[in-house]
Amino acid sequence: MPRGIDRRAARTRKALHQALLTLMLRKGYEALSVQDIIDEADIGRSTFYAHYTGKEDLLRSGFQMLREELKEAQSAVPATAGASHDDPLGFSTAMFEHAARYADHFRTMIGGRGGAVTENEIRLILSEMVRQELSSTLRDGTIPRDFVVQFVVGAFLTALNWWFERKPGLLPSQVDAMFRSLVLDGLSPVIGGKHRSADHPAASRDAD
Amino acid sequence: MPRGIDRRAARTRKALHQALLTLMLRKGYEALSVQDIIDEADIGRSTFYAHYTGKEDLLRSGFQMLREELKEAQSAVPATAGASHDDPLGFSTAMFEHAARYADHFRTMIGGRGGAVTENEIRLILSEMVRQELSSTLRDGTIPRDFVVQFVVGAFLTALNWWFERKPGLLPSQVDAMFRSLVLDGLSPVIGGKHRSADHPAASRDAD
DNA sequence: ATGATAATGGACATTCTGTCCGGAATTTTC
DNA sequence: GAAAATTCCGGACAGAATGTCCATTATCAT
Numbered sequence: 001m002p003r004g005i006d007r008r009a010a011r012t013r014k015a016l017h018q019a020l021l022t023l024m025l026r027k028g029y030e031a032l033s034v035q036d037i038i039d040e041a042d043i044g045r046s047t048f049y050a051h052y053t054g055k056e057d058l059l060r061s062g063f064q065m066l067r068e069e070l071k072e073a074q075s076a077v078p079a080t081a082g083a084s085h086d087d088p089l090g091f092s093t094a095m096f097e098h099a100a101r102y103a104d105h106f107r108t109m110i111g112g113r114g115g116a117v118t119e120n121e122i123r124l125i126l127s128e129m130v131r132q133e134l135s136s137t138l139r140d141g142t143i144p145r146d147f148v149v150q151f152v153v154g155a156f157l158t159a160l161n162w163w164f165e166r167k168p169g170l171l172p173s174q175v176d177a178m179f180r181s182l183v184l185d186g187l188s189p190v191i192g193g194k195h196r197s198a199d200h201p202a203a204s205r206d207a208d
Numbered sequence: 209m210p211r212g213i214d215r216r217a218a219r220t221r222k223a224l225h226q227a228l229l230t231l232m233l234r235k236g237y238e239a240l241s242v243q244d245i246i247d248e249a250d251i252g253r254s255t256f257y258a259h260y261t262g263k264e265d266l267l268r269s270g271f272q273m274l275r276e277e278l279k280e281a282q283s284a285v286p287a288t289a290g291a292s293h294d295d296p297l298g299f300s301t302a303m304f305e306h307a308a309r310y311a312d313h314f315r316t317m318i319g320g321r322g323g324a325v326t327e328n329e330i331r332l333i334l335s336e337m338v339r340q341e342l343s344s345t346l347r348d349g350t351i352p353r354d355f356v357v358q359f360v361v362g363a364f365l366t367a368l369n370w371w372f373e374r375k376p377g378l379l380p381s382q383v384d385a386m387f388r389s390l391v392l393d394g395l396s397p398v399i400g401g402k403h404r405s406a407d408h409p410a411a412s413r414d415a416d
Numbered sequence: 417a418t419g420a421t422a423a424t425g426g427a428c429a430t431t432c433t434g435t436c437c438g439g440a441a442t443t444t445t446c
Numbered sequence: 447g448a449a450a451a452t453t454c455c456g457g458a459c460a461g462a463a464t465g466t467c468c469a470t471t472a473t474c475a476t
Contacts, residue, residue: 008442008454030324031425044456049434112324116238120320141398143386148398150370151363151390158362162355173348178351182359186394190349190356191296216473243463252425257465259423403442 013051015041017062020055025104028113029059056117063121066112070125088137089180091129092156096172097185099160107164110157118155155183221259223249225270228263233312236321237267264325270317271329278333296345297388299337300364304387307368315372318365326363334361363391 019041023032034055040047099106109118120192130152131145138145159179163170183187227249231240242263246256260266307314317326338360339353346353365388371378389397 006442006453033432033433041361044454045433046435046437046457047455048456054433056337075460088395112328116320116324137399139398143398144375146374146394147367147370148390150366152395155359155368158358159355162358166354167352168388178355181351182356182394184396186390186392186396187296187356187360188392188394190347190351191345198221214422214473220423241463242465252423254426254466254468257422262465409470 009051012041012043013046013061015043016048016051016058018060019043020062021105022110024114027117028108029055029115030113043059051061059117063118063125067125068111087150088134089183090133091126092179093173093176095156096160096163096176100172102197103164103168106160110161123153123157128157128161152183155179217259220249220251220255221269223251224259225255225273227251228266228270229313232316232322235262236316237323237326238321247359267325268329271326275333284364296342297360297391298341299334300387301381303364304368304384305356307371308380311372311376314368318369319372331361333364334364338364360391363387402404 016037019037020032023036023040028035032055034048037055037058038045052061108114109122112119115120127149128148133147134145134152138148156179159175163175167175224245227238227245231244231248235244240263242253242256244265245263246253260269316322317330322330335357338357342353342357342360346356364387367383371383377385
């Protein structure tokens with residue numbers, strides 16, 4: 001009577017995802033082989049290829065699940081938590097704290113050890129978040145919306161990476177403060193010399 | 209009398225670097241095998257491993273050469289070209305134009321297709337540039353110098369990537385203007401709502 | 417010119433990849 | 447409940463890439 005929910009398949013996929021996560025923490029993504037994964041998961045060779053086309057497909061599938069979970073969690077809490085309706089960087093505080101809590105996983109995901117695919121997926125997820133937050137506050141102007149989104153996401157990942165690599169001891173709130181300062185006000189406040197926004201006339205046409 | 213300059217070795221290395229560059233343009237870095245490279249270069253298997261430990265070593269070697277060339281070129285032109293003694297972003301204009309000129313190579317290097325190694329090497333080179341430019345104008349403050357450098361480099365790469373992927377038609381000067389605007393003044397000028405730098409008290413201790 | 421040094425190229429064992437088919441477990445049907 | 451149909455599982459297989467080894471060949475020093 002229950003539809004073909006294939007319990008076996010679900011079990012297999014779960015085992016593979018778990019193995020991937022475990023091994024990524026141990027060796028990083030690029031260094032992994034399909035052989036390693038099916039060994040760790042104790043799954044047969046063809047079973048793996050029956051579900052995924054390769055390790056990249058498995059990784060993407062994991063992020064796909066994650067994205068759906070996030071989407072649900074987001075629609076469940078409409079717009080109450082966090083000061084989101086006038087703060088264009090509302091995501092950052094919670095995100096830095098989240099990163100601190102799951103530091104191991106974040107390290108393996110972003111530090112180059114995660115590979116291009118991982119970084120790209122994370123970039124997509126963050127881009128979606130930032131785009132929504134920015135859509136309300138961003139004023140149509142000289143700079144394309146998409147450019148701003150990428151700028152913010154890039155700055156966030158840069159901050160995260162710097163934090164983990166160079167100053168793991170800092171508190172999330174401290175990194176968050178530096179991140180917000182740079183992204184909101186730019187370099188101007190931290191530059192000594194006399195310079196006002198004199199010689200950057202901003203792009204004229206072609207706004208997104 | 210001439211030192212052991214090993215003409216043969218030089219020829220071999222040149223052929224390998226050339227082959228790597230050609231193939232990276234055609235297939236991207238990750239998809240390349242050592243087999244492909246030695247085929248393209250018409251070089252024997254063990255010859256390759258006599259010189260490099262793998263394709264990653266070959267790639268790094270190429271960047272090593274590039275970095276030395278840049279270092280020489282830089283010391284040759286002390287501080288005249290470009291307004292560098294009070295512009296903290298003096299590198300950007302020339303760099304965007306350079307990127308436009310050699311768009312093919314830049315695309316393969318940064319667009320994820322270049323792989324983590326490539327991006328990391330480029331990041332190192334740019335970091336060195338930015339660090340020097342910033343050292344003169346950056347005021348010791350609440351934000352560690354290194355964080356600022358990474359922020360600028362990240363923003364530059366983001367801009368470059370966005371340019372190539374989304375608006376290849378823009379002029380270097382236009383992208384440069386947007387880049388400078390965001391990095392120097394941040395999001396504030398492009399945000400509608402009322403918000404002053406009210407709730408980011410900036411990190412207190414531990415400056416670099 | 418001749419011996420010493422170093423680069424070269426092909427062969428080899430090992431490992432990984434992606435596919436195929438027989439066996440086993442689960443769902444459906446009676 | 448039991449048997450058929452469907453689907454998943456696991457080991458075997460060919461093809462390809464990796465990194466190493468050694469005999470051969472070209473270059474350098476004397």
